[in-house]
Amino acid sequence: MSRNAEVIRSAFREYYFKQKSIHAPAAIDQREFGYSQFGMHGMVRHLSFKSIGELIATLVKEVPSDVYCSNALYRFPTLPMQEKQWLGADLIFDIDGKDLGLPCVPLHSYAVCAACGHASPPDDGEYSCSACGGKKADHVSIPCSKCIDGSKKEAKRLIDFMTEDLGVERQNIDAYFSGNNGFHFHVRDDSYRPLDSQARSDLVGYIAGVGLLAESVGVRKAQGGDDVFVKFPKSGLALGWRKKVADKLKIDSASIIKLGNIAKEKGGYAGFKAELDKMTREMGARIDPQVTTDVHRVFRMPGTINSKSGLAKIKCDELDSFDPFTDACLLGSAKVKVKMKTQVKFKLKGESYNLSKESAELPAYAAVYLICKGLADSA
Structure with missing residues (x-):
C-alpha cells in the first residue's frame, strides 16, 4: 500500500x-x-x-x-x-456541483496528470503535462463558497418541487x-x-422541466402551418408547471390575447415550444x-x-x-507532513490555507483533503 x-x-x-x-x-x-x-x-x-x-x-x-x-x-x-x-x-x-456550470469553477480547478500525477492549474488549451508530456488528466476542483451556494440554490429548488408539486412532507x-x-x-x-x-x-x-407540452399552458397549433390559437386547459393554470410558466409569463386564465401575442412573437407554435423548453429547463432542478x-x-x-x-x-x-468545510470536516487533527504538487488555496474548519512552498505540516484533515484531491503527497 x-x-x-x-x-x-x-x-x-x-x-x-x-x-x-x-x-x-x-x-x-x-x-x-x-x-x-x-x-x-x-x-x-x-x-x-x-x-x-x-x-x-x-x-x-x-x-x-x-x-x-x-x-x-x-x-x-x-x-x-x-x-x-x-x-x-x-x-x-x-445534485452535483460539477454539473451546474458555475463560472467560478475554472478559477479553483487543477489538472492532475493520469500518467505521472503531476498537478497544475488547467489552461484553456489542449492539455499536456509539463512533467511527462501526458495528454490525459483528472480535473479536480477545490469548491469555493460560491460552488456550495450554487448547489444549495439547486437543492432548495428540488425541495420546493417535492413539497409543493409532489406533496412530500418536508420532514x-x-x-x-x-x-x-x-x-x-x-x-x-x-x-x-x-x-x-x-x-x-x-x-x-x-422536476427537471423536460418535455412540457405547449398545449398544457394553452398554446395550440392551428391546422395547416405554424399558426397558433389559445385554449386554456379546463383545470386552469393554478398548479404545477402551468402555474410556474403562467407566473413567468405574467398571464392568467383571462390572458388569451396576451398569450397568443407572446406565441406569435416567438415565431409561432414551434418557436414558442422552443422558448418553453428553454424556460422550463432553467426553472427545473438539475439532478442526476x-x-x-x-x-x-x-x-x-x-x-x-x-x-x-x-x-x-x-x-x-x-x-x-450549513458549512461543509466545517460541519463535514470530521477527521482528526494530528500533524501530517505533505509534499505539495502545486500552489493551493482552500479553507477548512474556519482556517484559510495558502500553500505555495514545496512542503508543509498540516492537520490530518487538511493533509488528507489535499492527498485525496491529488494535489499533495505524504512526505
Missing part, C-alpha cells in the same frame, strides 16, 4: 473507531451494502448487516475508502442481483452534503418505494437522472467518508447555515 493510502486509511480508521454520525438505515437487514478498498479496483458488494454495530465493526476492521448502501430493499440482499427479490426502493436524488426529506461538492436527498415516504425505473424517470423529467432512476443502486452511505475529499456525507438540517 502506498504511503498516501496509509495516511488516508489511518485517518479514516480513527474516524470510524470514534464516529458518532453513522446511523442505521431503515430495514437495515434488507439492504445491500458495498465498499471500495484502498489501492484496489472494483467494489466488494452483496453484503448484509443485521445491526449498525455489526456494520461499524466491519468499517473499523476493513477501513474502506468508500461505503455504500442500497436504496432498494431485498428479501435476500446477499444473493446475486437476479435472485435478491426486490421489495421496493427509496426515492433518492443527487420526510433528509438532505445530506455528499462529502465532496453537492447534496443528496433521501425521501422517507413508503408510497414512492414501489415505483419502477420508468415511473422514476417520469418524475425526474417533471441516473441516480434517481436506478432502483438497484448502492448509494454513498450517510455518515461515511468520501475518498475524493476526506469529508463526510453528513446530514444538514438547515441548508442556509
